[in-house]
Amino acid sequence: MVKADAYGLGAVEASRALAQAGARTFFTMTCSEGLAVRNTVGAGARILVLNGPTGEDAVAMAAAQLTPVLNSLHQIKLWNGRGPAVLHIDTGMNRLGVGADEVAPAAAALRGVDVTLVISHLACASDAAHAKNAVQRERFLEACALFPSVPRSLAATGGALLGDDYHFDLMRIGVGLYGSGALDRGGPHLATVATIEAPILQVRDTEPGESFGYGATFTATRKMRAATVALGYADGYLRVLGGRGYGVLDGARCPILGRISMDLTIIDVTGCNAAREGAMVEFLGANAHVDDVAALAGTAAYEILTTFAGAVRRTGARA
Secondary structure, three states, X not given: OOHHHHHOOOHHHXXXXXXXXXXXXXXXXXXXXXXXXXXXXXXXXXXXXOOOOOOOOHHHHHHOXXXXXXXXXXXXXXXXXXXXXXXXXXXXXXOOOEOHHHHHHHHHHOOOOOEEEEEOOOOOOOOOOOHHHHHHHHHHHHHHOOOOOOOEEOOEHHHHOOOHHHOOOOOEOOHHHHOOOOOOOOOOOOOOOOOEEEEEEEEEEEOOOOEEOHHHOEEOOOOEEEEEEOOOHHHOXXXXXXXXXXXXXXXXXXXXXXXXXXXXXXXEOOOOOOOOOOOEEEEEEOOEOHHHHHHHHOOOHHHHHHHHHHHOOOOOOOO
C-alpha cells in the first residue's frame, strides 16, 4: 500500500524498496499516484487504483496498464472492458464499493471482464473484539459466492492481525509497512521505519516563575534549562502535542514546554549534558514510536505519518 505518498514517506522511494524486496502488487489511491509508481517499478508489477476510474483518467489508466478498483455500477460501465479490474464490495463501511443489492447486477455487468480480485474493507479492524468484524466477513463471503474462482482480499494491516479467518488470498498491508501496529490498544510495536530529528537552535537557563512560548501556558516552578528546536506545526508536528509530547536527546525524554509554534518547539533539557546548539533531537523514531506519539496526540498513526513525515524535508531513504 503506497497511497498518500506512501503514508508520507515517499511513494517513489517506498515503491522502489518494496519492489527490490519482492513486492509485485501495489495499491494507490489515484491514477496520478499509479502512474508515478508505474514509472518507478516498471511494467512487471500490478498496480491497483483504489478510487477507480473517472471520465478523465480511464484512458490513461488503460494505457499504463493500471488496474482500477471498481466501486460502483457507474465505474463498471465507465471501464467498459478496457482491461483487468478489481471489484470492491461494501460490506458495512458505507464508504466505497457496490452495495449488497448491487452485487448481482455488478456480476452480470462484469461478464467477459477479467476480474482479478474481489475486495472489501473492514470498518473496525483496529478493535479486534468488535462484533462488526465478523459481520463484515460473513457478508463478504456471501457476496464472493457470485465470483467463485476469483481471489479475495478483506484485510488491511488491522485485519491481518485478526487471524487466518480474515487473510483470504491477499492482504493489503498499509500502515504496518511503515511501523504501526494499527490497533486501538494492545497492538504490536513494529520496527521503526521513519525517523524525524531536528536541531537545537538555542539553549537557555531559566528561573522559577518564567513562562515558555505563546500564551504562557507553562510556567517553571524551579530552575530549568530549556532548548528551542527547529521543528513546529508547519513541519507537520501536531500542535496538540504541546505540553504532551516529547523529544529524545541522548536517550533521555525531554518534555515539550508550552505550545508548539509554527517553526519552533521548546523542550525541557534540565540535567541533559548533551543539550547544545546543533544537537539533534528525535521526535519520531525508535525512541519516539509512531504509535506512542499518536496516543499522546489523541489520534492514529496514519495521521502522524501523513502529516508529520509527509511535511518535513526528507534527507534520504534506504531500502
